[in-house]
Amino acid sequence: MIPKPLKVxxxxxxxxxxxxxxxxxxxxxxDLNFVTLDYLAEVSMSIMAIQREKDFQLGYAQDFIQEALxxxxxxxxxxxxxxxTNAGGLNPVxxxxxxxxxxxxxxxxxxxxxxxxxxxxxxxxNRSSEITANAYLGAEGIVEVLKKxxxxxxxxxxxxxxxxLAPCRYHFGWNEDQYDLLAAGTIAGHLIECxxxxxxxxxTDWLTIEDVVEIGYPVVEMNADGTFIVTKAKGTGxxxxxxxxxxxxxYEIGNPERYLSPDVTxxxxxLSVKDLEENRVLVKGAKGSAPPETLKVSATFMGGFKCxxxxxxxxxxxxxxxxxxxEIVLERLEHLGLKxxxxxxxxxxxxxxxxxxxxxxxxxxxxLRIAIADSRIEVMERFSKxxxxxxxxGPQGVTGYTSGRPKPIKLFRYQAQEIPKQWVRHxxxxxxxxx
Amino acid sequence: MTRLGxxxxxxxxxxxxxxxxxxxxxxxxxxxxxxxxxxxxxxxxYFKELNPSQVKRYLLPNLHALNFVLEDILDGGGSYSLxxxxxxxxxxxxxxxxxx
Numbered sequence: 339m340i341p342k343p344l345k346v347x348x349x350x351x352x353x354x355x356x357x358x359x360x361x362x363x364x365x366x367x368x369d370l371n372f373v374t375l376d377y378l379a380e381v382s383m384s385i386m387a388i389q390r391e392k393d394f395q396l397g398y399a400q401d402f403i404q405e406a407l408x409x410x411x412x413x414x415x416x417x418x419x420x421x422x423t424n425a426g427g428l429n430p431v432x433x434x435x436x437x438x439x440x441x442x443x444x445x446x447x448x449x450x451x452x453x454x455x456x457x458x459x460x461x462x463x464n465r466s467s468e469i470t471a472n473a474y475l476g477a478e479g480i481v482e483v484l485k486k487x488x489x490x491x492x493x494x495x496x497x498x499x500x501x502x503l504a505p506c507r508y509h510f511g512w513n514e515d516q517y518d519l520l521a522a523g524t525i526a527g528h529l530i531e532c533x534x535x536x537x538x539x540x541x542t543d544w545l546t547i548e549d550v551v552e553i554g555y556p557v558v559e560m561n562a563d564g565t566f567i568v569t570k571a572k573g574t575g576x577x578x579x580x581x582x583x584x585x586x587x588x589y590e591i592g593n594p595e596r597y598l599s600p601d602v603t604x605x606x607x608x609l610s611v612k613d614l615e616e617n618r619v620l621v622k623g624a625k626g627s628a629p630p631e632t633l634k635v636s637a638t639f640m641g642g643f644k645c646x647x648x649x650x651x652x653x654x655x656x657x658x659x660x661x662x663x664x665e666i667v668l669e670r671l672e673h674l675g676l677k678x679x680x681x682x683x684x685x686x687x688x689x690x691x692x693x694x695x696x697x698x699x700x701x702x703x704x705x706l707r708i709a710i711a712d713s714r715i716e717v718m719e720r721f722s723k724x725x726x727x728x729x730x731x732g733p734q735g736v737t738g739y740t741s742g743r744p745k746p747i748k749l750f751r752y753q754a755q756e757i758p759k760q761w762v763r764h765x766x767x768x769x770x771x772x773x
Numbered sequence: 774m775t776r777l778g779x780x781x782x783x784x785x786x787x788x789x790x791x792x793x794x795x796x797x798x799x800x801x802x803x804x805x806x807x808x809x810x811x812x813x814x815x816x817x818x819y820f821k822e823l824n825p826s827q828v829k830r831y832l833l834p835n836l837h838a839l840n841f842v843l844e845d846i847l848d849g850g851g852s853y854s855l856x857x858x859x860x861x862x863x864x865x866x867x868x869x870x871x872x873x
Contacts, residue, residue, distance in 0.1 A: 380851050381852045384852070540784065541782075542778070542782035542783060542784070581797070584795075584797045585782065585784040585797065586784070588793070588840055589784050589786045590787065590793060591793060592788065592793065592831075592840075594831050595831070607833060608835060609835055610835065680855055682856065684856070690857075691856075691858050692820075692863050692867035694820070694821060694822025695870075695871075709855040709856075709857075749852055750852040751852070751853050752789060752851055754788075
């Protein structure tokens with residue numbers, strides 16, 4: 339007997355996406371089987387490392403706790419939706435323990451599966467300034483805890499599409515060598531992992547999208563044969579069509595014949611994308627082969643500090659005045675022996691954002707941006723005090739001082755590395771809130 | 774001559790210090806024109822002031838699409854780059870203004 343199609347939605351594209359999206363998605367699509375939440379961009383782990391340094395119980399995306407608790411009334415009303423998320427970051431066990439405590443306060447009974455083992459800092463440490471190193475694990479550990487009855491799966495670093503592939507493998511019983519099917523689950527995950535980017539968000543023709551205020555988050559309906567439909571809940575804003583799907587298919591990919599994931603190597607070259615009816619697009623033709631022998635590792639390093647200051651300049655020769663003002667700030671720092679290791683002046687509004695590509699724009703109104711990077715905090719502190727003096731010594735027509743002294747932020751260097759698969763072992767744990 | 778955006782749509786993204794731009798023909802009939810005219814040389818020249826080390830083009834005839842990978846174009850990328858557009862989010866829409 340062929341299992342029913344599986345409905346997997348995404349309600350978080352990155353740490354900073356709209357709060358409450360998970361609640362809305364599950365309310366709008368009550369028959370949703372799984373909701374995925376993706377919290378880990380390239381440098382998220384560095385931020386979590388700093389949090390964990392201050393408090394060893396932290397190191398995960400705390401916002402997730404709120405998103406999970408927001409689903410309680412929906413579960414109590416009968417929703418069977420399960421959750422898969424990488425919000426665990428550097429401390430998936432800590433995240434699960436915190437969630438268990440919150441569920442116990444509310445007398446909510448849930449089984450939480452934790453997948454970890456991605457932290458390879460101990461193995462990879464080749465420079466003293468390395469602060470995190472995490473291997474991108476695949477779907478295996480998630481499938482394992484789902485089979486043990488997990489309602490909520492919390493992981494550390496996982497290949498983003500695996501958050502969607504794992505529910506498909508679990509539901510349909512796909513094996514780890516059914517590569518075309520794994521490719522289908524991986525492409526489905528790739529399409530929905532960025533949330534509203536497939537339902538009209540950042541579409542080239544975005545101005546034609548009718549309702550973006552309440553834009554719907556994406557849902558895939560996966561079939562047992564690996565064909566699937568990309569859609570969104572009825573009555574939501576946004577739009578899913580051949581264009582939005584193709585744009586997201588091409589997002590952040592390299593060689594389309596060899597899209598690498600820990601589970602499978604995917605080829606996009608036999609895919610077809612077809613509008614079925616309004617906001618329902620059929621994707622077929624996913625092809626896969628054996629995954630690489632190595633796992634990708636995201637490593638982050640401390641890199642000092644960076645800071646940016648802004649000022650608007652208005653009037654004749656606005657750009658010339660802006661550039662000169664920027665150069666004055668840097669020259670004043672140099673005279674104090676605080677010349678930043680790296681600096682950049684951009685005049686926003688003149689074509690500087692994509693320098694040399696778009697034609698230069700002559701304008702009466704420019705936003706001066708000065709950005710600096712240095713290992714010394716003294717350079718940052720002095721820089722932040724050099725913006726305001728332009729009120730009385732800079733060009734006339736300058737405004738925007740009310741935002742005060744710009745604050746420096748820690749700078750992280752990201753590096754993709756590789757590690758042989760056999761050096762990494764995923765681990766799992768089960769927590770039950772009723773215990 | 775027409776602007777690329779009139780016959781195609783695009784999306785750019787980042788991977789470390791490199792960016793990719795997917796370009797998709799609005800009408801399958803225009804795919805061949807894109808293959809002939811939107812070459813690696815044209816794209817690397819268009820973005821030369823951002824200093825990419827190389828541009829590789831991949832074809833997806835099944836989707837009437839081309840994928841350009843612009844290596845080392847992001848001045849260190851993500852957190853390290855000082856640029857306002859450290860993640861290359863503007864590159865796709867910028868490319869759509871190229872004359873084709």
